[in-house]
Amino acid sequence: MAVIANTKVLTLKEPWSGQVNSGKHQLITDKPESFGGQDQGLAPYDFICAGLISCTMITLRMYAQHKGIALGEFTVEADFKANKEGEEWIERRLHFVDSLSEELQKKVLDICSKTPVTKTLLRSLKINTQLV
Template identity: 40%
Template sequence: MATNPSLVSVETASGKFQQTVRVGKHVFLADEPESLGGTDSGPSPYDLLLAALGSCTSMTMKMYADRKGIPLEGVYIVLEHSREHVEDCRSCNNEDNRIDVIDRSITLKGDLTKEQRQKLLGIAQKCPVHRTLENRIDIHTTEVRD
């Protein structure tokens, strides 16, 4: 069982898709919506991915604004995941030439100048999760037997 906040453990729970997720002292359920055969008892895996990007983006922008004395009062972010067909996709790693797309809409709250808004939106591109998602990712899997 994970106790380090940088480690995540996931274990099958009840139902067709329900999972128990542990991150340090936090425990919550992940699931799929009823329309996909789940019980909708928690966010879906893609919901969690979008939540990671959105929360990291907001945290990074707020941290930057605080450090630079920018009067950012709040950030509101809406994210959506989709797949798009791209005719000439040299970087696609699938046969049907589809790429994953995340649309991120950011609302900045506060009395901000045009320059401050532009700088903050640029900082959004630099959040660590954003950079991770744009990098090549290698996932190493090993089986652990009891």
């Protein structure tokens, strides 16, 4: 069994605020002011979206490099949504500065459905919690 990622959060003195450490990287997590936080960093669902779109961007760039395809500059954006019935979903949008052929557009959408984080989010994930 391989550890794919390891991240730790340390509580800060401000309510809802924490310092997230992953390897040599540090980020701040917080809640928006509308939820009583200081809005000093990403909220938990922002991290989920960030993981998804980061993986999408990296996977597309790796594919393009491997196939010798020039995708040019592009952005990936995601919204985490929920409705009153308790359904949750993510809407992901890609915008390419350069136009893509219809064939390449279809390939990009196919690749997006197969990124590692996409696949993780689409299947049920077991979470084991313990006090140490």
